[in-house]
Amino acid sequence: MKRVSQENRTSRIVTYVTLTLVFLSVTSLYYFPLFGTYIPIIPYRTSSLVLPSPSAPPPVDHVDVVDDPIESANAEQKCDLFKGEWVPNPNAPYYTNDTCWAIHDNQNCRKFGRPDEDFTKWRWKPNDCTLPTFNPAQFLEIVRGKSLAFVGDSVGRNQMQSLMCLLNRVTYAVDVSSSADEKSRRWSYPSHNFTLANFWSPYLVTAQEVDPKGPTLTGLFKLNLDEADPSWTTRIEGFDYVIVSAGHWFFRPTLYYRNKDDLVGCHYCLDKNIEDLTMYYGYGMTFRTTFRALNSLSNFKGTVFLRTFVPSHFENGEWDKGGDCVRREPFRSNETRLDGFNLELYMTQLKEFRDAERAGRERGLSYKLLDMTEMMLRRPDGHPSRYGHPPKAKVTLYNDCVHWCLPGPIDTWNDFLLHILKMDGGRSRRFPQIIQNATSINS
Numbered sequence: 181m182k183r184v185s186q187e188n189r190t191s192r193i194v195t196y197v198t199l200t201l202v203f204l205s206v207t208s209l210y211y212f213p214l215f216g217t218y219i220p221i222i223p224y225r226t227s228s229l230v231l232p233s234p235s236a237p238p239p240v241d242h243v244d245v246v247d248d249p250i251e252s253a254n255a256e257q258k259c260d261l262f263k264g265e266w267v268p269n270p271n272a273p274y275y276t277n278d279t280c281w282a283i284h285d286n287q288n289c290r291k292f293g294r295p296d297e298d299f300t301k302w303r304w305k306p307n308d309c310t311l312p313t314f315n316p317a318q319f320l321e322i323v324r325g326k327s328l329a330f331v332g333d334s335v336g337r338n339q340m341q342s343l344m345c346l347l348n349r350v351t352y353a354v355d356v357s358s359s360a361d362e363k364s365r366r367w368s369y370p371s372h373n374f375t376l377a378n379f380w381s382p383y384l385v386t387a388q389e390v391d392p393k394g395p396t397l398t399g400l401f402k403l404n405l406d407e408a409d410p411s412w413t414t415r416i417e418g419f420d421y422v423i424v425s426a427g428h429w430f431f432r433p434t435l436y437y438r439n440k441d442d443l444v445g446c447h448y449c450l451d452k453n454i455e456d457l458t459m460y461y462g463y464g465m466t467f468r469t470t471f472r473a474l475n476s477l478s479n480f481k482g483t484v485f486l487r488t489f490v491p492s493h494f495e496n497g498e499w500d501k502g503g504d505c506v507r508r509e510p511f512r513s514n515e516t517r518l519d520g521f522n523l524e525l526y527m528t529q530l531k532e533f534r535d536a537e538r539a540g541r542e543r544g545l546s547y548k549l550l551d552m553t554e555m556m557l558r559r560p561d562g563h564p565s566r567y568g569h570p571p572k573a574k575v576t577l578y579n580d581c582v583h584w585c586l587p588g589p590i591d592t593w594n595d596f597l598l599h600i601l602k603m604d605g606g607r608s609r610r611f612p613q614i615i616q617n618a619t620s621i622n623s
């Protein structure tokens with residue numbers, strides 16, 4: 181395969197990778213600063229956010245559950261799952277826009293004419309072991325009678341919809357949301373008594389847009405860095421698994437508060453009376469508060485996953501200046517390096533994760549990492565780009581290099597999720613029996 185020389189490519193990426201953020205309220209125009217410029221964001225229209233309900237049961241593929249090695253836990257434990265390469269996977273994808281109704285329009289790349297399919301045909305190969313591709317029947321057996329929640333922004337929802345599409349091969353979900361809020365939904369899988377939910381909370385802590393104009397006529401958010409967002413903390417206690425993530429929203433201008441109304445600093449507020457503490461400060465404090473909230477919920481007995489920050493891939497311009505993601509294959513490990521603000525955000529959240537893991541252990545809570553940062557840095561080919569909407573649609577983020585096409589590389593996140601669940605708690609030994617029973621679901 182022909183590849184661009186490393187220096188060339190790296191420097192272009194460093195120069196042009198800019199950040200975005202997305203999806204939120206309907207009409208406002210947001211900007212955020214990066215490299216001294218202001219990046220306007222108009223989130224997508226939310227009118228298409230409601231997922232259509234399936235009018236008929238989804239097609240049930242034969243799911244080959246037997247051909248899925250459950251490797252010995254000992255061998256697996258020595259393997260760093262997150263160090264490896266993307267390798268071709270001719271069997272993928274495992275669903276399409278025609279077999280999965282859960283794909284949000286903005287990630288429905290095939291529907292909007294993306295001509296190539298190669299970006300779906302890769303899987304992650306850890307250097308020292310194998311990561312099996314997602315097996316929906318196995319997953320459903322593990323989560324039988326349990327519940328899983330995603331807490332975060334639209335990229336978290338992106339992973340949830342990937343999971344729903346992967347499960348769709350075996351069974352499908354019923355919308356059991358208690359509110360009409362389109363951004364936070366709850367789904368039930370009656371066949372397995374499994375509950376799936378997402379809680380929309382892009383900052384994880386309490387956040388408010390205090391000025392739609394702000395210091396640069398671009399909008400300004402107030403974050404209460406010591407107050408986890410009650411929209412999820414009040415509803416999370418009963419969940420068995422919680423996957424938290426946060427990312428691109430932190431690039432926006434923000435005011436940092438503590439104790440409700442004590443202004444302690446800001447990020448890019450351009451006010452000489454307020455100390456600019458950087459976005460890393462806000463990002464770190466947010467995760468500290470989030471994990472502390474989970475550790476202090478007395479009835480919470482679940483497993484916490486941190487899905488780490490995932491970089492965007494705008495090249496040859498910023499996101500609003502013609503930047504785009506047009507590559508058609510992954511990078512190899514020797515062709516990219518995590519650096520700059522991506523590295524800084526990643527290290528910031530990892531530090532908080534390690535502290536939380538220690539505190540959680542004392543109280544019997546398990547913390548796990550979905551360490552997607554570096555592997556996804558290598559997937560510039562997996563974004564919607566201009567195929568997240570009809571051609572010539574009036575959307576502000578015309579080329580989306582932040583979210584991920586479905587099917588696409590984000591499906592791999594669920595390969596990890598299942599694998600980690602399998603490794604957890606020594607359940608894997610019981611699988612052969614369970615798998616046989618599960619197989620009968622499909623026949």
Ligand SMILES: *[C@@H]1O[C@H](CO)[C@@H](O)[C@H](O)[C@H]1NC(C)=O
Pocket residue numbers: 185186512514515
């Ligand atoms: C990366 O490694 C592959 C094989 O390991 C090699 O063929 C390729 O030339 C390397 N690329 C760079 C830029 O070093």
Ligand SMILES: *[C@@H]1O[C@H](CO)[C@@H](O)[C@H](O)[C@H]1NC(C)=O
Pocket residue numbers: 277278290291292293
């Ligand atoms: C899926 O994509 C194909 C190819 O663009 C399109 O013809 C079809 O209508 C889409 N199906 C759905 C259900 O959106």
Ligand SMILES: *[C@@H]1O[C@H](CO)[C@@H](O)[C@H](O)[C@H]1NC(C)=O
Pocket residue numbers: 325326327373
């Ligand atoms: C479903 O799972 C919940 C726990 O999440 C449990 O309390 C309930 O009894 C289960 N229902 C059935 C019918 O198994």
Ligand SMILES: *[C@@H]1O[C@H](CO)[C@@H](O)[C@H](O)[C@H]1NC(C)=O
Pocket residue numbers: 613614617
């Ligand atoms: C699988 O099915 C067999 C017989 O149908 C039953 O005895 C066994 O308990 C089942 N195992 C599980 C884990 O459901």
